[in-house]
Amino acid sequence: xxxxxxxxxxxxxxxxxGATLGNVIDNYAYEHTLTGKNAFFxxxxxxxxxxxxxxxxxxxxxxxxxxxxCNSTPGVLETLAALGTGFACSSKTEMALALDLGIPPVNIIxxxxxxxxSQIKYAAKTGINVMTCDNEIELKKIARNHxxxxxxxxxxxxxxxxxxxVNMKFGTTLKNCRHLMECAKELExxxxxxxxxxxxxxxxxxxxxHAISDTRCVFDMAEEFGFKMTMLDIxxxxxxxxxxxxxxxxxxxxxxxxxxxxxxxxxxIAEPGCYYVSSAFTLAVNIIAKxxxxxxxxxxxxxxxxxxxxxxxxxxxxxxxxxxxxxxxTEKFNSIPEVHKKxxxxxxxxxxxxxxxxxxxxxxxxxxxLLPELNIGDWLIFDNMGSGVMGEQSAFNDFQRxxxxxxxxxxxxxxxxxxxxxxxxxxxxxxxxPSCVQLSSEDSFTTxx
Numbered sequence: 270x271x272x273x274x275x276x277x278x279x280x281x282x283x284x285x286x287g288a289t290l291g292n293v294i295d296n297y298a299y300e301h302t303l304t305g306k307n308a309f310f311x312x313x314x315x316x317x318x319x320x321x322x323x324x325x326x327x328x329x330x331x332x333x334x335x336x337x338x339c340n341s342t343p344g345v346l347e348t349l350a351a352l353g354t355g356f357a358c359s360s361k362t363e364m365a366l367a368l369d370l371g372i373p374p375v376n377i378i379x380x381x382x383x384x385x386x387s388q389i390k391y392a393a394k395t396g397i398n399v400m401t402c403d404n405e406i407e408l409k410k411i412a413r414n415h416x417x418x419x420x421x422x423x424x425x426x427x428x429x430x431x432x433x434x435v436n437m438k439f440g441t442t443l444k445n446c447r448h449l450m451e452c453a454k455e456l457e458x459x460x461x462x463x464x465x466x467x468x469x470x471x472x473x474x475x476x477x478x479h480a481i482s483d484t485r486c487v488f489d490m491a492e493e494f495g496f497k498m499t500m501l502d503i504x505x506x507x508x509x510x511x512x513x514x515x516x517x518x519x520x521x522x523x524x525x526x527x528x529x530x531x532x533x534x535x536x537x538i539a540e541p542g543c544y545y546v547s548s549a550f551t552l553a554v555n556i557i558a559k560x561x562x563x564x565x566x567x568x569x570x571x572x573x574x575x576x577x578x579x580x581x582x583x584x585x586x587x588x589x590x591x592x593x594x595x596x597x598x599t600e601k602f603n604s605i606p607e608v609h610k611k612x613x614x615x616x617x618x619x620x621x622x623x624x625x626x627x628x629x630x631x632x633x634x635x636x637x638x639l640l641p642e643l644n645i646g647d648w649l650i651f652d653n654m655g656s657g658v659m660g661e662q663s664a665f666n667d668f669q670r671x672x673x674x675x676x677x678x679x680x681x682x683x684x685x686x687x688x689x690x691x692x693x694x695x696x697x698x699x700x701x702x703p704s705c706v707q708l709s710s711e712d713s714f715t716t717x718x
Contacts (some may be wrong), residue, residue: 277338298553311551315677333545339546345545350372355372367534389415403425403441408456416457421478423466465503488535546655551654552651553609562581582642586649588623591625592625617642
């Protein structure tokens with residue numbers, strides 16, 4: 270399958286109106302059953318188109334700068350480039366990817382809070398000038414290596430809920446902003462704006478009120494030093510839920526009208542990542558081992574349940590936290606698996622747990638769920654798997670990284686063409702997929718392999 274980070278080319282299956290994403294998953298599960306049962310992703314690039322239209326409808330005029338580290342699959346980047354997004358990059362590799370797509374350097378920002386000097390020099394060499402900074406040491410490093418840098422001061426935000434305990438926060442205080450401006454003036458480094466970031470775990474959109482009012486203070490402070498401020502970056506934290514997007518817009522829109530009206534000359538941007546890609550990708554994994562356990566031994570400590578004679582099943586899959594489920598090590602994982610095989614409605618369900626292939630105690634994907642009894646070789650489907658580690662090589666047992674198959678429907682392609690957003694480089698990668706099921710390994714679906 271072409272389409273990995275190091276590949277220059279990739280293929281996109283163009284679905285006719287009779288074909289569904291379910292058909293695509295069925296076909297590849299059938300093919301992988303014949304050829305090796307490796308895990309695989311199916312990506313719906315049309316989902317990106319829908320999310321972009323949703324963003325334009327709700328969040329205009331905030332320009333999205335896609336966070337490349339969320340998912341750097343070339344087909345994703347090509348599609349978002351055609352849609353007109355900017356790119357927020359955290360490394361030289363990501364900056365090079367964006368530049369290779371023909372993205373103008375002015376539409377790329379270097380957002381890593383801890384930058385290597387060599388990568389700052391690369392940004393300088395390629396004309397990527399806008400980057401973030403939150404401390405004096407970083408400021409001096411940028412001054413030495415990028416004389417044309419344009420800085421966004423990254424300010425810390427306050428978690429008004431008090432629920433989230435943060436051991437290490439990026440961002441500087443309002444008090445320290447004045448000191449950084451004094452240093453920037455002395456070092457002859459330009460400060461052109463402010464960035465803040467609200468975590469997706471924050472449940473209070475009101476946090477934006479504090480952040481934007483603090484930003485206005487920083488802008489006023491910068492004017493005292495003679496800096497021309499032209500950019501406000503409201504960061505990421507967008508979950509992909511339209512309701513959340515509307516909630517955020519409901520809070521920030523009147524604030525932007527007051528503090529940064531359109532005639533102020535301030536460009537407002539954001540860094541959505543998960544918003545675009547999470548729901549666009551589905552992961553199919555295979556059951557490689559199973560064992561039965563006694564019900565009492567399976568229950569978590571402290572759980573009160575009546576004794577049951579029913580077996581409890583523990584399943585091991587060919588992907589885990591050292592591969593495509595890596596985000597589970599640092600984030601809450603809520604994806605509920607779907608059994609791919611057809612089973613009867615009255616078929617009994619059993620308490621089950623799902624594990625990755627490493628046999629590591631950290632490699633538990635789902636602690637407890639109800640599933641029909643599965644067999645080795647059966648497939649499980651996980652939705653909303655587009656953000657995080659896409660197709661990384663597993664660290665254990667020579668398991669191959671999942672292949673990535675990309676699709677788009679005719680109707681979604683038409684939406685892009687109708688608005689003039691397709692590109693020649695994107696169009697050349699399409700191939701037609703007829704509406705059919707259970708293709709054999711010799712049939713046309715294998716052209717993506």
